[in-house]
Amino acid sequence: MLQQKIQYKPYAEKDFSSLKGLTGISDKTLEIHLGLYSGYVKNTNILNEQIIELTEQGKTGTPVYSELKRRYGFEYNGMRLHEYYFGNLKPGGSELKDTSKLGNAIQQVYSSIEVWKNDFSKVGSMRGVGWSILFQDPFTKTLSNHWITLHEEGNVAGFVPILVMDVWEHAFLLDYKPAERPKYIEAFFSNVDWSAVESRLLA
Ligand SMILES: [Fe+2]
16 A cells, blocks of 8 residues: 655744734734634644545545545635735835836726726625735736635636735624725725735736
8 A cells, every 4th residue: 555644844823913003904803813814824734734644544535534625725725815915914004106016017907006996996895705806817917806705716726916805704894884895995905015015926
């Protein structure tokens, strides 16, 4: 029988404590949200350990193995998308200039930053929980806005997340009513660290 031996390095949680003091997103919301992020890191590591254990035991044909494998995209993407989200925020925010590399890339597709922002916000206002993400196609370098359901449905193969906005209700429900998602989206935009966002663009 083939001996299965798999190496795995656990993921480490990133520190986003410097985000306290965001505009329109309370420290309490941030604290709870970071706690949820922490859970995704832990669960991704647990899934990896359990999947490896079952593989090494030759139990890949079991329903438990299948369910853990299917669960992986949810936990891993939950971890990474939150890192993109928190990583594109900073207290006080910043301004996206028309003349910047990102501003130019946006205007090549959308006629203006305002048109793009409106489209991104509309995607983020869709019913249900998920994410509004500005992606870059690595083949054409073109930018486009997309909806991701939960964390794993709708990701486009190879596309690079450039700006990531969480629109799960836990991201805003302490600060806004469920119907006030547009207010949260405006608050999100007032906290965007555009230089961090621009640094994600492919060359
Ligand atoms: Fe979230």
